[in-house]
Amino acid sequence: MSWPVPVDFLLVKLKQSKTHVSVQPIWFKNFYTREKIERDTFSLFQIDFIFSQIQDGEQNPTKLKDIPHLEDAINAGTAESIKCTLILTKGDSAKSQAVTGLGVVGRAKYGVYVLQEELLNVQEASRKECVRFYSLLEYEEWKSDTENWQHYRIKHYQGLGSMTSEEMESVFTNLPSHRVIFKHNGDDDDRAISMAFSKRHSGQHRDWLDFWNKASKWLRESPYPKLHLYRRETRHVSFYEFVHRGLVHYTNMEHERYTRSIMDGLTVGQRKIIFTCIKRTDKEEVTVAQLAGLVAARTSLCNYDEENLTRTIIGLAHDFVGTNNINLLQPIGHFGTRLQGGEDAASPRQISTLMSQLTRIIFHPHDDWLLKHRTDGKRLIEPEFYAPIIPMILVNGIGGIGTDWTTSRLIYNPRDIIENIMRMLNGEEPIYMNPWIKGYQGSIQRVDDNTYVISGEVSKLSATQVVITELPLGISVRNYRESVMENLLHGSEKIPPLITGYKEYHTDTTVRFVVNMTEEKMQQAESQGFHDLFRLQCTHTVTPTLLYDPNGFLKNYDSNNDILKTYFDVRLNLFEERKKLLTGELQASCKKLTNEIRYVHAIWNGDLIVNRKKINVLVEELRRLNFDPDPLRARMKNQNDNVKTEDEVGDDDFSYLLMMNTRSLTLEGLNELLQNQKFKMKALEIALKKSARDLWRDSLTFLLKKMDGKE
Numbered sequence: 001m002s003w004p005v006p007v008d009f010l011l012v013k014l015k016q017s018k019t020h021v022s023v024q025p026i027w028f029k030n031f032y033t034r035e036k037i038e039r040d041t042f043s044l045f046q047i048d049f050i051f052s053q054i055q056d057g058e059q060n061p062t063k064l065k066d067i068p069h070l071e072d073a074i075n076a077g078t079a080e081s082i083k084c085t086l087i088l089t090k091g092d093s094a095k096s097q098a099v100t101g102l103g104v105v106g107r108a109k110y111g112v113y114v115l116q117e118e119l120l121n122v123q124e125a126s127r128k129e130c131v132r133f134y135s136l137l138e139y140e141e142w143k144s145d146t147e148n149w150q151h152y153r154i155k156h157y158q159g160l161g162s163m164t165s166e167e168m169e170s171v172f173t174n175l176p177s178h179r180v181i182f183k184h185n186g187d188d189d190d191r192a193i194s195m196a197f198s199k200r201h202s203g204q205h206r207d208w209l210d211f212w213n214k215a216s217k218w219l220r221e222s223p224y225p226k227l228h229l230y231r232r233e234t235r236h237v238s239f240y241e242f243v244h245r246g247l248v249h250y251t252n253m254e255h256e257r258y259t260r261s262i263m264d265g266l267t268v269g270q271r272k273i274i275f276t277c278i279k280r281t282d283k284e285e286v287t288v289a290q291l292a293g294l295v296a297a298r299t300s301l302c303n304y305d306e307e308n309l310t311r312t313i314i315g316l317a318h319d320f321v322g323t324n325n326i327n328l329l330q331p332i333g334h335f336g337t338r339l340q341g342g343e344d345a346a347s348p349r350q351i352s353t354l355m356s357q358l359t360r361i362i363f364h365p366h367d368d369w370l371l372k373h374r375t376d377g378k379r380l381i382e383p384e385f386y387a388p389i390i391p392m393i394l395v396n397g398i399g400g401i402g403t404d405w406t407t408s409r410l411i412y413n414p415r416d417i418i419e420n421i422m423r424m425l426n427g428e429e430p431i432y433m434n435p436w437i438k439g440y441q442g443s444i445q446r447v448d449d450n451t452y453v454i455s456g457e458v459s460k461l462s463a464t465q466v467v468i469t470e471l472p473l474g475i476s477v478r479n480y481r482e483s484v485m486e487n488l489l490h491g492s493e494k495i496p497p498l499i500t501g502y503k504e505y506h507t508d509t510t511v512r513f514v515v516n517m518t519e520e521k522m523q524q525a526e527s528q529g530f531h532d533l534f535r536l537q538c539t540h541t542v543t544p545t546l547l548y549d550p551n552g553f554l555k556n557y558d559s560n561n562d563i564l565k566t567y568f569d570v571r572l573n574l575f576e577e578r579k580k581l582l583t584g585e586l587q588a589s590c591k592k593l594t595n596e597i598r599y600v601h602a603i604w605n606g607d608l609i610v611n612r613k614k615i616n617v618l619v620e621e622l623r624r625l626n627f628d629p630d631p632l633r634a635r636m637k638n639q640n641d642n643v644k645t646e647d648e649v650g651d652d653d654f655s656y657l658l659m660m661n662t663r664s665l666t667l668e669g670l671n672e673l674l675q676n677q678k679f680k681m682k683a684l685e686i687a688l689k690k691s692a693r694d695l696w697r698d699s700l701t702f703l704l705k706k707m708d709g710k711e
Helices: 026-030 034-039 092-105 136-145 165-173 187-197 199-220 239-258 268-279 288-298 306-317 365-370 414-425 477-490 519-528 560-605 615-624 631-639 651-658 667-689 692-710
Strands: 051-053 085-089 110-114 120-124 130-133 153-157 181-183 236-238 329-332 352-355 373-376 379-383 398-402 405-409 443-448 451-455 457-462 465-470 501-504 513-516 537-541 545-548 554-557
Touching: 092 110, 092 165, 130 136, 181 239, 187 199, 187 239, 199 239, 199 554, 236 239, 239 268, 268 288, 268 306, 268 352, 268 379, 288 306, 288 352, 306 329, 365 560, 414 560, 414 692, 477 501, 477 513, 554 560, 560 631, 560 651, 560 667, 560 692, 615 651, 631 651
Parallel strands: 085 110, 181 236
Antiparallel strands: 120 130, 120 153, 329 352, 373 379, 398 405, 443 451, 451 537, 457 465, 465 513, 501 513, 545 554
């Protein structure tokens, strides 16, 4: 079977693969010598194929055999193989759909192999009219040019498995209009493939993604046309175009899945979950499986499957040693323990969760109006980032791998973080914080600015017994037993056993190994050091932390102070906005109460007669008496940049007066209004006197109080 791309697009080294494929010698003449293939081979699609039969001037095509998930073309491996096409899919469901299409075009020239997901986004208006798009950019362009786009029913195809058999047959019936041929255009294509897939060019890779993020943001805000990889009329794509207009989107989406924001310490998936929990009107506990369904229904989840979503929910609720210092969700049921590193959690259908008590204190409701939300078709979904009152990235930490970036950072005591923010609010510099893990009984010692030694706990019980009561961070009890204790017990060919036995007395939160050994081995252990012998020490190196900055760009942060200062500046500005929002709301509430009190007096004094009058007549009289349209409603319109002029004010703007109940017209009702007015006026007076820094201090003090009460 011949392969329709140059061999420099293959990733697998010759001696690392057991799979064989024959190729036509012309490829080797045009591109590489055998020695260069042996030295450096890499592939666009990460196909585990190998060129093992290379004979100059000879062609001996053979059929590929024993390759799982391959439905090969009948003519593959024959003299007609150059005319064959291999359809690549991700997942067996997508493969089945492709096989359905082979019923239309036949199997002679077409084969199917499970490999990579195909993304197809289709906007469907009705059964009579269907508009198809092959990129989100093309869809967004159509939406901006279509006034009545809201009347269309929009459907996103997350993979070939989303398509019906009829739809797949329709595609294959008109296959030439759906097939895109890759073209090789020389050195530019070679450099693009090398930059995207070769580890030797990881530096270029970082610059590539960073430039793409900034360029994309600039293009979104500019009048210039956006660059598409695929359009309806696209029939050929170069490898250069594929890398810089297609692959870059996939790579960036991978970063969005795993990389957190400096502002809230959350990934996109975690943010969707918190958003859904905040928006739930029913605050009762819900199973993890049900919450995953609610998240999928309320937000866009094109890049998340159900298993990943439930795993993320469980992770937000973890509270055992080595996970979250503050878990944002409550674990109601068995969410896993340190015994197996959380892998012993019960089924998502059996465990329930609910927002933790501290979550809405940290992610304060007063900030909701200040956040910039993403959109999904016709609705607002999760914000670009939340603005917690403490930097959660330092509270719960981060551990993730993106393309060419690996990030690792220790976590810290929320009280130490609050103390540092208080210092910064007073104009002082933040001080050093020692890493802290809730419930951890071992020690964390600083070696230098970026290196720490983390030690478990071990002590001698008698001349033949020691007890281990804490493990190094990052290792579960099960893994420690299998990788350390069993090796010490049974030894190996070169190393004799060092212990005679051990017993375990763990709970779901504590560790306790009681280890037996001979007196001779005890002396050897003391000489070597218990921590060394039992592998109870590890070195942790803090690497630069890759985060999305407040503008949505990827950035490495070298130190805690870098994170604190960036977070502090943005969060302080948001407290300035919160003060404006709070004082504006209190002023509107006071104005509304003043109008309601005037309304009651006007009826009592006979200045306003409401009996047997039409609403529009009453509205005109209210205007004549200089009553204000609903102040809270007017303020809301101002926030939405949708301010009405006086002529545009309608009857509904006075409904807050016309809908007052009869009790409001009684003496008791008036007294209640006066008390509410007094309370709001006092709150407004206090708010006007407080600065943004004062508001932040108050929020932190309240959080500390709740944390003390919770513990």
